[in-house]
Amino acid sequence: MRVATTGSAVPVGAGQGLGAVPGLPATLTETLTSVLIFLGDRVYKIKKTADLGFLDFRTRDARLAACQAEVELNRRLAPDVYLGVADISGPDGTVFDHMVVMRRLPADRRLSALVTAGNDVTGPLRAIARLLADFHARCSTSPEITEAGSAATLRSLWDEVLRSVEPYLGPVLDTTTIDTVRHLAERYVEGREPLLRERQRDGRIRDGHGDLLADDIYCLDDGPRILDCLEFDRRLRVGDVLADVAFLAMDLERLGRADLSRFLLDQYRAYTAVTHPLSLESLYIAYRAFVMCRIACTQYAQGSAAAAAEARALASLALASLRRGRVRLVLVGGTPESGRSALAADLAEAEGWTVLRAESVARELNHLPRTDPDGARDGTHDHTHDHTHDGRRDAADDAVYSELLRRAGTAVERGESVVIDASWARRHDRQRAAALARSTATDLVQLRCAPPEPVLAGRSVAQAGPGFDLSALTGHEYTFHTDPWPEAKTLEHGPTPTDILRAARRATR
Structure with a gap:
């Protein structure tokens, strides 16, 4: 030999x-x-x-x-x-x-062994992220390879891996879980074709590693060694470089270290100096988890009883990642005094989403001062203050909402969830937002902020003037004049300032 x-x-x-x-x-x-x-x-x-x-x-x-x-x-x-x-x-x-x-490399220097033992692996992960960023920059690409990042190819890959586990539905995998995985994956790809085309144009589709697992990475004193590149199926090796690093991120999650998964992806982003939506990470983590789920099913068929539990855990990981990566369009409405702007800002910051403000867009379009003469601080018609529908004001409102929805559409098509802070008093504007969500396969969440009681009372008295009978204001006209909004979840202010934020975050899940 x-x-x-x-x-x-x-x-x-x-x-x-x-x-x-x-x-x-x-x-x-x-x-x-x-x-x-x-x-x-x-x-x-x-x-x-x-x-x-x-x-x-x-x-x-x-x-x-x-x-x-x-x-x-x-x-x-x-x-x-x-x-x-x-x-x-x-x-x-x-x-x-x-x-x-x-x-032969030392088994105790495997990344999986170090993670399982609870060692600090932030240094090795930083080195791995740097190595992968350099590796991906050198990996070959071509028009044929670039096609692997298309929506059509992603649909085909998801369809293939999902069909491959159908024989195991029931004995190993839960049918509802797999159906939901299919729905969420197809929905994401359907609405994100502009993002995928952008990744293709930017040269992000390469012939990479294809099988990055913590078991196959050794953290040596002179740097990491990454082994076991996938050689038997080029279709599973070529693709978005983010899908490549997402394989290791998935494996770290599988090992119970979602914090290290996040650290790796953040380090990789820093070394590549390329921005991408977090939702795209989630899609690729889910796909890699499901590829491993298929392998676990095959091992079960070969006689490994323990592989059934592993397959179920990986399917659950894929489902959780797809749910986390759902793209959302969140409408936060209410009167200016309701605290909607603060809530929209807090929600966007907590979730890492984009926030768009009607007030800012109105100033850009119309050069309005911060507060208009009618007191509507978002630059649109505040129907709480008067009930007339002046044609000029309606046209200005239409322009503001059109621009808000145009910007939101650009963002959601590229995988970014968006929070829009506006009064949303007109049914017509909400219907346009719903149409945008449908056309981009985006989840629509509608939230209405109720004003705090002291604000309601103080505002009413100030408007009415001395001697006005406050009891004459009742019900709907007193609290918030708007077109009926049954689709919205009304958020009340709680005893602490963070109560309404927690309620909003629950509503977007």
């Missing part, structure tokens, strides 16, 4: 480290696609003779091609680990199989 290494062929049975090494016991490990033999300071990886649907290694030529591709691809990130491909020969010298030969 001989090993083909760069520039020469070296006998496997000769050379330093190829026999037993003190402290490194010989072991054998089996994965879904390979058998790994740990011997001395070497690892010998043999592809299984198997057809798993998403790969077919039944012929020796297929296994040889996979071994060669694995070495070539993995040398992009770990050139000193992947030593070459060896022929496996019989006693008569006939070659009957092949294997990848690797340098």
